[in-house]
Amino acid sequence: METLELQNKQINELRQGEAYEPLPGEQQYSKKFYIESYGCQMNFSDSEIVASILNKEGFGATRNAEEADLIFVNTCSIREKAEQTVRKRLTEFKKYKTNRPGALVGVLGCMAERLKSKFLEEEKLVDLVVGPDAYRSLPALVEEAQSGQKAINVLLSRDETYADISPVRLNSNGVTAFISIMRGCNNMCTFCVVPFTRGRERSREPKSIVAEAEDLFSRGFKEVTLLGQNVDSYNFIQEETGQTITFARLLELVAQVSPELRVRFSTSHPKDITEDVLLTMARYENICNYIHLPVQSGSSRILQLMNRTYTREWYMSKVDQIRRIIPECGISSDMIAGFCTETDQDHEDTLSIMRYSQYDYAYMFYYSERPGTLAARRFEDDVPLETKKRRLQEIVDLQYELSFESNKKDVGKTYKVLIEGESKKSEQQWMGRNSQNKVIVFPKNDQDLQKGDYVWVKVEECNKATLKGQMVPAMA
Template identity: 45%
Template sequence: MVLKRQQNTLSPNHTENVIDNSSGENILKKGNSSEFIFYLLKIILLYFLANYKTTFSNGPGLKDFLSENPVDHSCLTSDNTPYLSSLDGNKQNVFLEIYGCQMNVNDAEIVSSILIKNNYEITKNIEKANIILLVTCAIREKAEHKIWSRLLHLRSLKKQYPNLKIGLLGCMAERLKHKIVEEEKIVNIVAGPDSYKDLPRLLQTSNDKEVAINVQLSMDETYADVSPVRLNSESKTAFVSIMRGCDNMCTYCIVPFTRGRERSRPMESILNEVQELSDKGIKEVTLLGQNVNSYRDISQSNFYQYTKAKTNLAKGFKTVYKNKEGGLRFSDLLDNVSKINPEIRIRFTSPHPKDFPDEVLDLIAERRNICQQIHLPAQSGSSTVLTRMRRGYSREAYLELVYHIKSILPEVMLSSDFIVGFCDETEDEFEQTLSLMKEVDYSSAYLFAYSMREKTTAHRRYTDNIDKTVKLERLQKLVQLYRSKVESLYKKQIGQYQLVLVEGESKKGSHDLQGRNDGNIKVIIPNTSIPECKDSPSYRPIKNGDYIVVNINYANSQILKGIPMYHSSIRNFNCIYQ
């Protein structure tokens, strides 16, 4: 449609009806050039305003537009949307394989919920599957190699069952979408972390000739309206995603490019989910996020509008982005979650060291159901390497935070992440990482040799110039040091009475049970009957989800072992031993 406009009949002289030109002459006579310039600009502005007012008043209106383009309103209100009925899964069996971090476990539970709602069924038997979905990780090269290797094995299965559909979900799907489509002809569906709601459509539109792809990243998708389906119905622990994405832009990290910008779930939806888990008998909830303690709920517009306080950072830490204002913070969420049920343990991962203001630490000290175990990723012990990594802190600031945390939480268990062999890392810089490991008593650590990821800042700015052999040698040194340190830390716990949440049978057999203490350390106990409470003559068996007081009598670098004393609870244990 072409909108016809009437020709403008307003002459420039029309401005004489608006402003008396003599005023301009008076200004010039006074010799005030700045006032004269302002006067001319005013004339020009009023001319254009009058011009456009006349043009649009004489032009076609909304009714003219609608009359030339009539709209069939019946199509807007019709319930007969053709593609909706085709999204039914017809009870097809879906098999999920999960790789990588806890976020992928939670994502798999979200995917399960979406598919079940669309009449698919989740199976634990791959031989019964009509669809196989791999929930992938791309944070390190080794993680991607596992997926490529798995796809090789699935080729034979695809030949055996030609109608079998195979999909790649998650971070690797977003990062390597083109390579996957070009090299792996067996893949039918490629879906990024923010497109899981589109899976029913992707599954219906894909076939052997066409790959269905949606890897679009979102600025607001948090799946707050999806209730995850717990894949392990017998487990008494659960993961709850509270935020997605990352804004930190560390130079080595692919996460901002595969999972997008930070956005947080509304607090109300999180509290509702935790309450539901409590009602179902869950005994431990882990709050999840790429930067879990960067949580900032701005969904409540009134609260956000009138609360403009800046984010409190730990001393000596900074961000690459402007300090964010307003919203409900992680301390607000932690406060409310911990009040839902004092007999549910609360953990959170993975945090960034910068987001540990005192209000978070004080809350952990106050609430006995918030575990005194903090993940504090260092990545390196060298300030120069940390600068190249763009971590936003120095070695000194990190150590100051460690000692500050321990001053508030004397019994805290700290865990960490380390990367060796980052771009240009010298022997001296690596030695500083070793010295940091010696100085801080970590109860757990995730240690890796650096692998460069495409799209990252390091890929654009630096060279992966540390020989692979050197990387592995440094990694081995760090692993050996860590094992000796952690074994010493664990042995100091022999003789202690600890509260252990039983998670099930030990991997070595049903005669032993395993669980975790407050510090998230695995504890092995014999499978036997014990008193119902301290000094009780009544005995009962230990079952999954029980809180047990355990006397630790053995330790190595991986586990603790102990004697189960009696059944207890978080509150009762703290009344006796704290």
């Protein structure tokens, strides 16, 4: 399983007493639901599917949990800290029910799948528990819970992809959107719970994916991110022709929707990303030059214990291949510090592969044993917490250096930027991203521009996280 921007935690809400903009269509419904999403991009995509299902049942989305008839937390089980955060939020939401009789609280997603009846019986924090393959049953489960019964459905599916459901874009900027292309994971990385909480891989019918991209573009969206636990293993056999659609072919089909529609994808498993994918990226200007390529560890010994199915040298050769075919490609990664039996030398191997790969940025964590995983059954979590934290800090410090060095190389260069909105720090500045997924901030200069426009920006300065520049005339 790949982490899909692990712990890039967002909370789809504003706290009590703060002003908030109503969600689209919020005022049209007398009944309201609220969703808070944690963890990976797939969870946020799933929340949009849930929103669509609930809309059809007469519930409108709200950003204010205290006025909601249904409160859901879409959960992540990948790290212990994420589960602790969810438990704390559920305790807070349970109190809301005192002031709103009849309100229901539910858990969605990976924690629902992993913990099942624990929330209902032992902790009594929730009224509904719904796994990631059971969202179609939400209307019946809500009805069951409203009658006073505890409602649960965590059955995994071999074929559910929600291909026929048009997601409701929650908290959308109207410019970028996720498209789920597959569900589940067949990789049995020993540290990961996803194969147990999201089931086996199944790919969504390509026509429905292209149709969703076309619909988004027709509504003004200018960028889509194709999502999967491991997008490179996407594989769909068309019944009418027997033709196999690979990820490279799917990527091409989505890119052909319009040259004005940018295409990204996440996440890639190093063992599965093919030369065909890289050549397709190089062939289409609107397929972004950016790959998230989690390494997890730079030690071949640790990689074997993790069941990553590649060696240190093999990973480095994959980085070389990417640099050769797409010289300007941005690469990011995931690293886990302190996996079982990790030595100082193993840790040094991780630092050295970071230097070799020259990551633009990374998601970095220390190992957190998850119950039910292969690692929990096979290995002792024997690296002291203090050591894990020290090694993680060294990884973080090195990545800060690499990110800063990468950004400094961009000073003086000019990039095509998709405007996503105003800068968080100033209404007088736009914020957007270049093809390499780097954030660029630049003055508006009183030009008649809006979100979704493409502009050319010359980078003049930078810090570790952001490029800063000025708009320049369009390049030929």
